[in-house]
Amino acid sequence: MRLGVRVGxxxxxxxxxxxxxxxxxxxxxxxxxxxxxxxxxxxxxxLTGIVTELDAIEVVVGLPLALxxxxxxxxxxxxxxxxxxxxxxxxxxxxxxxxxxxxxxxxALRASGRRAKTQRPVVDQVAATIILQHALDSERASGKPxxxxxxxxxxx
Numbered sequence: 001m002r003l004g005v006r007v008g009x010x011x012x013x014x015x016x017x018x019x020x021x022x023x024x025x026x027x028x029x030x031x032x033x034x035x036x037x038x039x040x041x042x043x044x045x046x047l048t049g050i051v052t053e054l055d056a057i058e059v060v061v062g063l064p065l066a067l068x069x070x071x072x073x074x075x076x077x078x079x080x081x082x083x084x085x086x087x088x089x090x091x092x093x094x095x096x097x098x099x100x101x102x103x104x105x106x107x108a109l110r111a112s113g114r115r116a117k118t119q120r121p122v123v124d125q126v127a128a129t130i131i132l133q134h135a136l137d138s139e140r141a142s143g144k145p146x147x148x149x150x151x152x153x154x155x156x
Contacts, residue, residue: 001025001140004057007050008132009085010098010124011061011078012036016043017124019132020054025139028132030125048088058091061150062098062131082150096135096147098127 001024008028010017018031031050037043051059061082064074079095086093135146 001143002057002145005054006132006136007031007047007054007056007059008128008135009047009059009061009082010128010131011064011081012124013074013077015124016047017126017128018047018050019125019128020050020056021132021136025136028129028136030122030129033122033124044084044088047085051089051091056091058145059085059089059093060096060132060135060146061085061093062127063095063147064098079150083152086150087152092145093150094135094145094147095150096131096138098131098134 003023003025005023006021006025006028008017008019008021010019014036016034016036018034019028020031021028034043034046047059050056061078063078063082064072066072066075082093082095138146
């Protein structure tokens, strides 16, 4: 297992959930929710700031595929966002299958007693935490970095 902090990202149409790992790559924890800025680059600037502040070695972006494994509009959006992020960072950005991560996050929050109305501000962070933890577990099991590298041109 490589040493160093990883940052997990759950890209949504309105919000972006952010999580981080510890330096040993064992445990993912929530960091914050960043508002999506489709008209500008404030979201990319904030994520770049987080990656720099944490001295991260890698960013893991969730790739939302349909249950069948096919690409959707959300898949294309995540690939484009990951590519834009890869173009602004000096660390690798990887795309990792995230099927059902938001559903799992909502279920976990519901089980902890949070009502649906109060979940909205944190559900994206929890989804990012689930995505990152899955990536960490995958790397620990296989000995290889998870997922596939993001293409700075926005193609997968």
